[in-house]
Amino acid sequence: MASPQVIIIGSGLSGLSLSIFLTRLIPTATIKIYEVRPSTHPSTTGTINLTPNALRVLDHLGIYKSLIPQGFNFDNLTMLNHQFDFLASIPIAGVSEFEYQSLRIERRIVHSALLEKVQGQPQVEIIYDAKCESVEESDSTVTVRFTNGTSATGDILIACDGIHSTVRKSFVKDPKDFDPKYTGQISVGGNITKAQIQEYNLKNNPYPMMMFGPEAGKGASFMVWPYNHDGDQFTFFTTLSKPDEEKDWKEFSDKQKLKDIMQETFLSEDSPWNEMVKKTVELSDVDSYRFWPFYLHSIPEKFYSEKARIVLIGDAAHAMPPSGGQGAAMAFEDAETLAYSLAGVLSTESSLGTPQGLEIMSKWSEHRIARMKTIQELNRRMADMRKGSTGSTSGVMFTVKVWAIWVLGLLGVLGRTRRAINNYDANKEAVGWLGEATIGKLE
Ligand SMILES: Cc1cc2nc3c(=O)[nH]c(=O)nc-3n(C[C@H](O)[C@H](O)[C@H](O)COP(=O)(O)OP(=O)(O)OC[C@H]3O[C@@H](n4cnc5c(N)ncnc54)[C@H](O)[C@@H]3O)c2cc1C
Ligand SMILES: *[C@@H]1O[C@H](CO)[C@@H](O)[C@H](O)[C@H]1NC(C)=O
Ligand SMILES: *[C@@H]1O[C@H](CO)[C@@H](O)[C@H](O)[C@H]1NC(C)=O
Numbered sequence: 001m002a003s004p005q006v007i008i009i010g011s012g013l014s015g016l017s018l019s020i021f022l023t024r025l026i027p028t029a030t031i032k033i034y035e036v037r038p039s040t041h042p043s044t045t046g047t048i049n050l051t052p053n054a055l056r057v058l059d060h061l062g063i064y065k066s067l068i069p070q071g072f073n074f075d076n077l078t079m080l081n082h083q084f085d086f087l088a089s090i091p092i093a094g095v096s097e098f099e100y101q102s103l104r105i106e107r108r109i110v111h112s113a114l115l116e117k118v119q120g121q122p123q124v125e126i127i128y129d130a131k132c133e134s135v136e137e138s139d140s141t142v143t144v145r146f147t148n149g150t151s152a153t154g155d156i157l158i159a160c161d162g163i164h165s166t167v168r169k170s171f172v173k174d175p176k177d178f179d180p181k182y183t184g185q186i187s188v189g190g191n192i193t194k195a196q197i198q199e200y201n202l203k204n205n206p207y208p209m210m211m212f213g214p215e216a217g218k219g220a221s222f223m224v225w226p227y228n229h230d231g232d233q234f235t236f237f238t239t240l241s242k243p244d245e246e247k248d249w250k251e252f253s254d255k256q257k258l259k260d261i262m263q264e265t266f267l268s269e270d271s272p273w274n275e276m277v278k279k280t281v282e283l284s285d286v287d288s289y290r291f292w293p294f295y296l297h298s299i300p301e302k303f304y305s306e307k308a309r310i311v312l313i314g315d316a317a318h319a320m321p322p323s324g325g326q327g328a329a330m331a332f333e334d335a336e337t338l339a340y341s342l343a344g345v346l347s348t349e350s351s352l353g354t355p356q357g358l359e360i361m362s363k364w365s366e367h368r369i370a371r372m373k374t375i376q377e378l379n380r381r382m383a384d385m386r387k388g389s390t391g392s393t394s395g396v397m398f399t400v401k402v403w404a405i406w407v408l409g410l411l412g413v414l415g416r417t418r419r420a421i422n423n424y425d426a427n428k429e430a431v432g433w434l435g436e437a438t439i440g441k442l443e
Helices: 014-027 054-061 063-071 107-119 166-171 193-198 256-265 277-282 327-348 353-389 401-420 428-443
Strands: 005-009 032-034 047-050 072-073 076-081 086-089 102-106 126-129 133-139 142-146 151-154 156-159 182-194 209-212 222-228 233-243 290-295 310-312
Touching: 005 014, 005 142, 014 032, 014 054, 014 107, 032 151, 047 054, 047 107, 047 327, 054 063, 054 102, 054 166, 054 327, 054 401, 063 102, 063 107, 072 222, 102 256, 133 156, 133 166, 142 156, 151 193, 156 166, 166 310, 182 256, 182 353, 193 233, 193 277, 222 277, 233 256, 256 277, 277 290, 327 353, 327 428, 353 401, 353 428
Parallel strands: 005 032, 005 156, 032 126, 076 209, 156 310
Antiparallel strands: 047 102, 072 102, 076 086, 133 142, 142 151, 182 233, 182 290, 209 222, 222 233
């Protein structure tokens, strides 16, 4: 295909990174990104943690080094119980073992670094205020319809439109089966400064900290996590159980209500929590509060359509609970591996509709589904931890020894999974289904 016309729906983390890889690997492509948000607010807010596998992709994109001074770089996560007793320090990243530290950073900083790269590429155009309504493929083209009644046509369309993906709906056989489902859990949190709470960090434990509560009903876990380079601005959050789904979650946009929920949970008369947690909630600025309900959807059998002209990546393909902190990382890995695959498809004799083209897409998709399984294992463990020690262990959990054994038991599993997660290198993996020769040509 001489000059493929690529359509990307969504300019989130996956859409932007994919477009940058494509400009490099398929220089003749023209790329149009359609985004529902207005150009004045292109990104969502909050902070994210990026593990070495995510940072490796950002390094390949040439933006990692610029992010280092803009976020909090760390290796270890300190685990404590509700009484502030030290349980363990988990090495979750580090240059010597994984090539990279971990980085917690404001999401908008990552987004704008990607956006800046995209804006330097003449073959990419971003169209804002563009809401995709449906997509449709034929043997030789793919068409997207927008809510204003117009449409656009290209050779291939990549859905990067997040967990509530519209494209996924037009692409799977039984859309209802793939609707996002509420998980019964919400995350609530806000910001605090080190200056406000350091005096309550009695043993000067290193940040970030993850604290576990003895009973899920009184708050299962509490994180305190720096997100700027000097490590003096913190974000804090907890996961709470909330069985009933709200229709539009409008009530939860009331920040005072969010702070009230945190106060009821952590500052009640019989709260088992330490002073550090109590003071964090008490002293935090109400305007800094944020909230997220957790949704999940079933993962389709494959991430591309019958004729492979529609492809899903990122949350549109496989949204996951934030507990494992791997959603953005998977979106980045998807983008890089897909870019190699598409370049492979288009650079050989094969092209999209041919058996060779379909085979590459099928191998890519299978590889990514296998990768999802590894990540889900980590997510399950982390979610169990965040939910807290309900059931048989409750009560017993007041002794430090039992706590420590419980945490160390998890560490064995997490350690093995951690290496598989952190050391993933899209470039090396893609050799598996494209071959050395193709990857060599692409570099
Ligand atoms: C509370 C919370 C904390 C998280 N923390 C972490 C973390 O620490 N580490 C981590 O790796 N991941 C984390 N994640 C997950 C991570 O944010 C997502 O996995 C990641 O943003 C997925 O990227 P994406 O590009 O697929 O989707 P998104 O970033 O959601 O982007 C989708 C884009 O598509 C646009 N769009 C949607 N519908 C349409 C439409 N119909 N037409 C046009 N455009 C459309 C949206 O406006 C958006 O810009 C967290 C998620 C949550 C909710
Ligand atoms: C993480 O922990 C290890 C082992 O205790 C220690 O050697 C290392 O210095 C720590 N890393 C950082 C950045 O504090
Ligand atoms: C309809 O939306 C598309 C995508 O945002 C845009 O390119 C086009 O200009 C819009 N057309 C009209 C008539 O509003």
